[in-house]
Amino acid sequence: MDYLDGEKERRVTQLRKGILELAVMGTLHNEQHYGYSLVRVLTGNGSLLLKEGTVYPILTRLAKEGLVRSEWVESDQGPPRKYYSLTAHGRKLFEVLMPEFDQLVALVKQSRNSAKSRQNQHLGERILVTKEEKA
Amino acid sequence: MSHYPEGVEKIVQDYLQRVAIQLRRFPKFDQEEVLKELGSHIYESYCAGSDPDPVGRILDVLRKLGEPADVVAERLQESLLNVGKLKRVPLSVLGGIVVGMFGLPLGFAGVAILLGGLAPSWDWWRHFSRQRLCCWSLVSWAWDWDCSGCSIQTFGTTWWHRASFNSTGVSASFSICSHQQPREGFWCFCSWQSLRPDWECSG
Numbered sequence: 548m549d550y551l552d553g554e555k556e557r558r559v560t561q562l563r564k565g566i567l568e569l570a571v572m573g574t575l576h577n578e579q580h581y582g583y584s585l586v587r588v589l590t591g592n593g594s595l596l597l598k599e600g601t602v603y604p605i606l607t608r609l610a611k612e613g614l615v616r617s618e619w620v621e622s623d624q625g626p627p628r629k630y631y632s633l634t635a636h637g638r639k640l641f642e643v644l645m646p647e648f649d650q651l652v653a654l655v656k657q658s659r660n661s662a663k664s665r666q667n668q669h670l671g672e673r674i675l676v677t678k679e680e681k682a
Numbered sequence: 683m684s685h686y687p688e689g690v691e692k693i694v695q696d697y698l699q700r701v702a703i704q705l706r707r708f709p710k711f712d713q714e715e716v717l718k719e720l721g722s723h724i725y726e727s728y729c730a731g732s733d734p735d736p737v738g739r740i741l742d743v744l745r746k747l748g749e750p751a752d753v754v755a756e757r758l759q760e761s762l763l764n765v766g767k768l769k770r771v772p773l774s775v776l777g778g779i780v781v782g783m784f785g786l787p788l789g790f791a792g793v794a795i796l797l798g799g800l801a802p803s804w805d806w807w808r809h810f811s812r813q814r815l816c817c818w819s820l821v822s823w824a825w826d827w828d829c830s831g832c833s834i835q836t837f838g839t840t841w842w843h844r845a846s847f848n849s850t851g852v853s854a855s856f857s858i859c860s861h862q863q864p865r866e867g868f869w870c871f872c873s874w875q876s877l878r879p880d881w882e883c884s885g
Contacts, residue, residue, distance in 0.1 A: 582719060583726035599727070599746050600753035603719060607757060625685045625725040
């Protein structure tokens with residue numbers, strides 16, 4: 548059981564890594580954010596659990612690749628905030644990647660549904676055989 | 683200027699100090715940038731917290747942010763990769779110059795082909811052999827004024843194909859090196875050498 552838990556955690560982390568980058572780009576596609584506000588949006592509805600610190604390396608990487616730009620803005624209440632927004636290149640890339648992602652999700656859902664229907668069919672056949680045997 | 687109550691300030695500084703230790707391999711500018719950004723995040727998160735106990739609230743903020751080693755780990759991987767990339771380029775250029783210098787009495791093409799033949803037998807070389815060979819050969823060909831026409835030479839698993847030709851005042855030398863696996867390893871270099879009055883090409 549422990550092994551399965553560990554395996555699940557590793558897989559989920561792997562899955563999240565790729566998707567998180569896209570989610571960050573998607574969030575910045577709509578409006579600019581500073582790190583904390585971005586984390587709030589990403590974890591807002593509680594569907595995504597993440598260590599908040601993992602967002603910053605993603606932002607740095609995207610900035611190095613020219614997909615995101617950043618600027619420090621003074622804040623009235625505390626330390627300055629570093630605001631991030633998508634560059635034109637980042638925007639274009641996101642619009643290319645989104646349909647690819649949708650396709651992948653659809654593919655996974657489709658394979659899952661067909662596996663379920665096969666399973667149901669198999670179960671139905673077994674029930675039928677059992678009934679015939681009893682008769 | 684402190685934004686926190688005294689006890690909380692100490693906890694935040696301690697956390698940032700631990701992050702700073704993890705960041706010691708980074709360039710100074712990056713270190714400052716990361717610490718400044720994390721400081722900002724901690725403050726925002728602290729202000730948004732609901733725990734009435736300031737110490738409990740800041741500990742919750744830091745727990746959600748992650749351990750300093752984890753926060754830095756992913757950045758560190760990328761940084762080390764970049765360091766490798768930066769070091770590789772000057773080494774290759776230096777290699778090209780050395781080959782060029784030794785090639786002076788021997789003929790640049792000869793040295794390049796010799797190195798190409800020896801490369802697969804050097805273990806330390808294996809990972810970068812293609813890139814370095816090509817960089818070296820680029821420099822070598824660019825300096826090689828000998829125009830020997832078309833040639834294909836095989837040394838071990840390395841193949842060199844060369845074609846040189848010229849017209850009045852403008853000459854071109856193409857060399858293609860396929861190393862180890864021909865389908866993957868084709869490289870094409872072209873060095874244009876113009877206005878060379880001493881050119882006599884027989885190829």
